[in-house]
Amino acid sequence: MNFFIRTKKRLSRYLNAFFKKRQSRIGIYGPPNAGKTTLSNRIVRDWTGDALGPVSEIPHETRRARRKEGITISNQNGNRVTIDIVDTPGVTTKIDYQEFIEYGMEKDEAVKRAREATEGVAEAMHWLREDIDGVIYMLDSTLDPFTQVNIMLVGIIESRNLPVIIVANKIDLPDASASAIRKAFPQHPVIPVSGLEGNNMEELYEKMLEHFG
């Protein structure tokens, strides 16, 4: 892209923010199956009553980002923030149709799904450049957080200077460890929740008010 177009885009982004032409867009990022869609659905349902997309144990069920606009989160002190929630496909460095065949899909369907998932990840990564204003980074707290994808992605988000909240999800499970996630990312706030059961969502909403407001 030529430098002037780039500068112009940047400038209009600041002006838009200044005149509040659009809400902050909060992207929910993280590896597949962390519970991004479950959490997005809960946030949308808690504040608007709708839902955003289907949840599945098959990885890459969300192959295109879904957006819900104009969600207003508030607390009893009268603080409020209006955001757009963007549920993104799970980020990985490798996508193979074989993975879907293991879930009983036909080859054609599996290859198609792999292609779509690849496009979806490429799209979600691209948005980090200038279309996302803040990030909720989701992790399954029963798994080792110190993976190459997690470190790389959090690093990319940091290099964009985006505000980030790390969510340690699935704390309803017995082997969940939010402290392992805290240790892996000491530089960011970590909120333990169960998106499925709705545990500790209040703390997450408070953090969102503070961070994305």
Add this chain to the structure above:
Amino acid sequence: MAHKCTQCGREFQDGSNVILKGCPSCGGKKFLYIQPQDMHKDVLEEKSIKQIAEETKEQFLEIKDDKKRPETARTPKRVEMYDRIESITVINPGSYELNLEKLAESDELVIRMGDDDRYLVDIHSMSNSSKSKKKKYKKR
């Protein structure tokens, strides 16, 4: 968990992102996951890193070689010279490797993987001016 460079033995604490660009001391790209109690074992017990790996049976973390330096890549000039082909590597139809850092920095947005595994890219896709919209096929 902490990591130990398998080349020079330097150890890194939890959450240390520095090793993603290779070991800052020796440039090594391969790290051994290491428990706190096993730290400095090579020095204290005069063991090779290979021996420690065999004893602890911990996994290795290998950093993919990436010739691009992120600091310089972020300047506009470097982005224009970007080697776009490497942002997605088609290993075989239905099997892809994604370079997240390149995808996050590239001006192009991949919008469709073709049936023949070429991909259609949409340049400047996020800007609203239709003038800047160009589409082209990227041949693999």
